[in-house]
Amino acid sequence: MARTAEPLLRVEQLETQFFTRAGVARAVDGVSFEVARGEVLGLVGESGSGKSVTGFSILGLVDPPGRIVGGRVLLEGENLVDAGERRLRALRGNRIAMIFQDPMMTLNPVLRIDTQMIEAVRAHHGVDRAEARRRARDALGRVGIPAPEERLSAYPHQFSGGMRQRVAIAIALLNEPAVIIADEPTTALDVTIQAQILYEMQKLCGESGTALVWITHDLAVVSGLADRVCVMYAGRIVESGPVDAVLDRPRHPYTAGLIGSVPSRNRRGVPLAQIPGMTPSLLALPGGCAFRTRCPNAEADCAAEPPAERRPEAGRTLRCHHPVGEAVS
Amino acid sequence: MLVYLIRRLGQSALVLVVMAVLVFIGIYAIGNPVDVLISPEADLAEQQATIARLGLDRPLWEQLWLFLVNAVQGDLGRSFVHGVPALRLILERLPATLELALVALVVALSVGVFLGLWAGLKPDALLGRSIMTGSILGFSLPNFWLGLMLILVFAVLLQWLPAGGRGETVDLLGIRTSLFTLDGLSHLLLPAITLALYKTSLVIRLARAGTREVVLQDYVKFARAKGLSPSRVIYVHVLKNIMIPVVTVVGLELGSMIAFAVVTETVFAWPGIGKLLIDSIVNLDRPVVVAYLMMTVFIFILINLAVDLLYSLLDPRVRLSEAGA
Numbered sequence: 063m064a065r066t067a068e069p070l071l072r073v074e075q076l077e078t079q080f081f082t083r084a085g086v087a088r089a090v091d092g093v094s095f096e097v098a099r100g101e102v103l104g105l106v107g108e109s110g111s112g113k114s115v116t117g118f119s120i121l122g123l124v125d126p127p128g129r130i131v132g133g134r135v136l137l138e139g140e141n142l143v144d145a146g147e148r149r150l151r152a153l154r155g156n157r158i159a160m161i162f163q164d165p166m167m168t169l170n171p172v173l174r175i176d177t178q179m180i181e182a183v184r185a186h187h188g189v190d191r192a193e194a195r196r197r198a199r200d201a202l203g204r205v206g207i208p209a210p211e212e213r214l215s216a217y218p219h220q221f222s223g224g225m226r227q228r229v230a231i232a233i234a235l236l237n238e239p240a241v242i243i244a245d246e247p248t249t250a251l252d253v254t255i256q257a258q259i260l261y262e263m264q265k266l267c268g269e270s271g272t273a274l275v276w277i278t279h280d281l282a283v284v285s286g287l288a289d290r291v292c293v294m295y296a297g298r299i300v301e302s303g304p305v306d307a308v309l310d311r312p313r314h315p316y317t318a319g320l321i322g323s324v325p326s327r328n329r330r331g332v333p334l335a336q337i338p339g340m341t342p343s344l345l346a347l348p349g350g351c352a353f354r355t356r357c358p359n360a361e362a363d364c365a366a367e368p369p370a371e372r373r374p375e376a377g378r379t380l381r382c383h384h385p386v387g388e389a390v391s
Numbered sequence: 392m393l394v395y396l397i398r399r400l401g402q403s404a405l406v407l408v409v410m411a412v413l414v415f416i417g418i419y420a421i422g423n424p425v426d427v428l429i430s431p432e433a434d435l436a437e438q439q440a441t442i443a444r445l446g447l448d449r450p451l452w453e454q455l456w457l458f459l460v461n462a463v464q465g466d467l468g469r470s471f472v473h474g475v476p477a478l479r480l481i482l483e484r485l486p487a488t489l490e491l492a493l494v495a496l497v498v499a500l501s502v503g504v505f506l507g508l509w510a511g512l513k514p515d516a517l518l519g520r521s522i523m524t525g526s527i528l529g530f531s532l533p534n535f536w537l538g539l540m541l542i543l544v545f546a547v548l549l550q551w552l553p554a555g556g557r558g559e560t561v562d563l564l565g566i567r568t569s570l571f572t573l574d575g576l577s578h579l580l581l582p583a584i585t586l587a588l589y590k591t592s593l594v595i596r597l598a599r600a601g602t603r604e605v606v607l608q609d610y611v612k613f614a615r616a617k618g619l620s621p622s623r624v625i626y627v628h629v630l631k632n633i634m635i636p637v638v639t640v641v642g643l644e645l646g647s648m649i650a651f652a653v654v655t656e657t658v659f660a661w662p663g664i665g666k667l668l669i670d671s672i673v674n675l676d677r678p679v680v681v682a683y684l685m686m687t688v689f690i691f692i693l694i695n696l697a698v699d700l701l702y703s704l705l706d707p708r709v710r711l712s713e714a715g716a
Contacts, residue, residue, distance in 0.1 A: 121616055155618035162616075167609035172631045172706055181627075182617040217707040233617065 068139065069096035070273045071120070071158075071241045076133035076143075078112075078119045080344075087344035089115040089128065091297035097241065097273040102264070104288030104305060105277045106320070110341045112297040113277045114163075117243045120275075121160055122150045138240060156186040159234035163246040165227035169218035175202075175229060176214040182236050201232040206262060224255035231259070235266060241273045248283065260287055281324055285309050290377075293317045296342060296352035303378030313374055313385040315357045351383065359384040399699075403692045410688045411462055414681050415455050423447075424675040428471055445471065458681075467685060468678030472671070477682035481664055485686070486567055487557060488656070488663030492648040494570075494583040499590035500641060506591075507598025508630065514603060522595060529592030538585040538658035545581060553578050555660035582659040586652055590644050597640055601633030608632075635706050642698030650687040 078090040089112045097103045107113045118124050120135050122142055135142040137158055142150060154160075162168045170178060179198035180191060187194075195214065202210035205228040218226060227247055234242050244263070248256040264287060267274045276287060284291050285305060292302040293316065301314040312318040322335035339356040342348060348355050354364040361384060369381045429441055442448050446457065458468065467478045510522040546554035558578030560567045569575020605611060606629060614628045653665035660666070664683060671679035703709045 123612060123615060151618050151620065153618070154616055160613075160616040162609050162613055164609060168613045170610040170614065170628050170632070171708060172635070173628070174707075178614075181619060181623065185618045185620070185623070219708045230613070233613075 069098045070138060071275070072096040072134075072136040073116075073120065074134040074136070076116065076119055076135060077131045078115050078124055078128060079131050080128045082127055082345070085345045088297050088347075089344060090119055092133070093294070093297070093299055094133075095292050095299065095302065097275055099240075099273055100268060100271045101290070102267065102274045102276060102288045104284035104291040105275060105294060106279065106281060106284055106291055107294035108279060108341050110344070111294040112344075113294050114245050116294070117160065117245045117275065117277050120243055121154055121158060122147075123154075123160075152186070155182055155234075155239070156237045157239050158241045158243070159237070159239040161227075161230050161234050161242065161244045161247045164250050165223050165230055165247075166250070168230045169226055171218055173217075174214075175216055175218065175221075179214070179229075179233055179236065182233050186237050197236060198232075201236050202229065204235065204266065205229075205232045206258075207232070224251050224259070227251060227255075227259060228262075231263065231266075235270075235272075238270060239272060241275065242267065243275045243277070245277045246279070249278070249280070256283075263287075281309065281320055293320070296347055297344065298352070298381060299379070300353065300381045301379065303375075307375075307378060311387070313378070313380050313387065314353075314382050315359045315384075315386055316353050318386045319356075319358075351381075359386070399696055403696070406692060407685070407688060408459070411459060411685060412455065414684045415458055416451070418677050418681055419451060419454070421675075424471055424677055426675075428675075462685070467682040470671075470676050470679050472674050472676045472679075477676075477678040478686075480667065480679060481682050481686050484662060484664045484667045487569075487661060488649055488652055488665060490568055490570060491579065491582055491586060491652055491655070491661060491663060492645060494579055495587035495590065495648055496641065496645055498583060498587040499594050499644075500637075502587075503591045503594025504598045504630075504634075504637060507595040508602050508625070508633070510595065511599040511602025511633075512606065512625070514599075523599065526592040526595040529588045529595075532588065534585060534589065534654045535658050537588060538582070538655055541581045541585060542658070552581055555658075557662050582655050582661050585658070586648060586655045590641065590648065593644065594637055594641060597637050598633055601636055602629060605629050605632045631705070635702070638701055638705060639698060642694055642701070646687075646691040646694045649690055 080087040183194035319337040350365040354360040559574035656665035
């Protein structure tokens with residue numbers, strides 16, 4: 063894959079913590095990754111692994127009691143963590159856009175679609191309403207909404223879930239951003255609609271060179287869509303690399319567990335494998351490696367200290383003391 | 392929409408008729424107006440003549456029938472005391488009350504929504520908490536006491552504002568109003584504040600609860616993710632959503648402000664329909680009391696209809712269907 067030297071978006075040692083009464087939750091704990099122009103990065107993890115908070119942190123949309131406490135988010139070389147609210151506002155929806163999980167909740171129910179689209183254009187470009195409306199109509203057309211001119215005057219409740227997500231995608235695409243963060247945008251949709259939207263997102267981003275960070279818990283989606291994948295567990299990236307390599311030869315026991323628990327036609331009748339236990343509470347993480355309480359490979363040294371990041375092969379990272387397929391020492 | 396309106400009007404007419412019967416029978420049960428109207432020295436013949444003239448000698452059902460037939464023709468009877476049609480008496484006094492209620496409504500809405508929005512956006516700030524504590528005070532202060540205290544401070548001690556009465560008025564499209572003279576406004580201020588305080592507290596609490604709920608919604612976060620300015624997010628995305636419950640409740644409260652401004656009007660000697668009602672009850676002026684109640688019911692019906700229509704404007708998900716009402 064061809065990559066430019068400087069990535070569009072580079073996240074370095076990002077740390078976001080929630081200061082609750084019960085204690086400090088380290089939702090994002092030293093996350094680093096980068097996305098190049100036209101690249102699709104899959105950010106995979108269970109609920110509560112910190113993948114959505116990572117997305118919100120990148121846009122500076124973490125609400126109190128949460129706060130970014132460390133690290134850098136470099137968008138085209140500019141550090142967003144240090145940027146002021148005014149500068150962030152100028153970038154949000156313009157250079158970097160976000161699509162949310164639940165399309166039924168993302169659009170304001172009392173405002174017409176055109177109002178919600180025109181304001182997104184006019185927040186960043188000094189164009190008149192007619193021009194903004196024309197751009198909105200074109201964007202609706204691009205995401206496959208039939209009769210976009212008439213649909214502009216409709217209210218969100220007059221759309222189905224899939225159509226609403228298309229509208230949200232159209233809004234994200236409006237100002238031709240460099241990066242789109244998509245937070246499980248197809249989770250709430252039917253499988254057939256899901257496939258259509260995945261296909262279109264891939265096509266649209268490929269055409270415009272937009273980088274895409276696709277947050278999901280669905281490995282099947284990642285395998286079909288992403289170029290590279292980061293697997294998150296308890297606020298950390300435990301494994302990353304090119305999507306084929308990671309999914310074919312997972313090194314981290316957690317990744318292997320996730321892949322093993324995907325239902326498959328080839329294993330009909332065989333009980334589905336699952337990862338024992340549940341995602342630990344971020345307020346009460348086990349010491350050492352956070353995954354060790356659920357890990358089949360765990361040994362005494364896993365409790366001693368958290369595994370450092372290492373590079374088992376070119377383009378891959380791994381945080382594990384006892385990776386899959388490595389002789390026990 | 393049209394079918395909906397026709398159906399609503401039909402229902403309203405039914406409510407009016409039922410109310411008329413209830414009010415007429417209810418009022419018949421209290422006291423004999425003849426005792427108040429005729430001097431004790433009058434002889435029996437004079438008494439009989441008066442009773443016959445007022446129609447009080449006829450059986451109840453006949454009086455009721457006559458009342459209903461006349462009411463349909465817009466005649467709610469003549470005031471025993473003033474000798475003029477009761478409806479005209481009420482319509483003469485109505486502008487004063489409407490003016491008072493509308494000003495109170497505007498005060499309650501503007502102050503209440505603004506403070507409630509603020510308290511909802513900053514629930515933990517000192518000012519946000521103070522607003523909420525203040526609204527509890529606004530709920531609990533009795534109307535008459537507040538009115539008296541305002542008079543004491545602003546009219547007696549400081550002598551900034553007049554203590555009562557309506558002040559100078561001008562005619563606007565045939566309606567007397569004090570909204571356009573300085574003297575009229577100065578007379579209006581204290582009673583309007585008195586009447587508005589309770590509603591303001593109510594609106595503050597509604598707006599705050601709505602704001603706290605709405606700011607957590609994904610669509611607010613999405614609006615921020617679009618890069619909109621905070622003022623656009625608050626005054627368009629949040630405000631329009633919290634206005635739905637506020638308009639519903641305030642609409643209903645407007646009716647009660649018009650109908651039950653009685654206490655405030657009495658304290659400030661405001662010549663509105665509330666004061667007229669009190670005077671008429673004291674004098675057992677049956678037609679005026681009945682006409683007042685009928686007018687109140689009519690206003691309530693009108694406001695409810697207006698609220699429903701406004702509701703569908705604010706919330707596009709609400710369709711005024713032919714089936715529902």
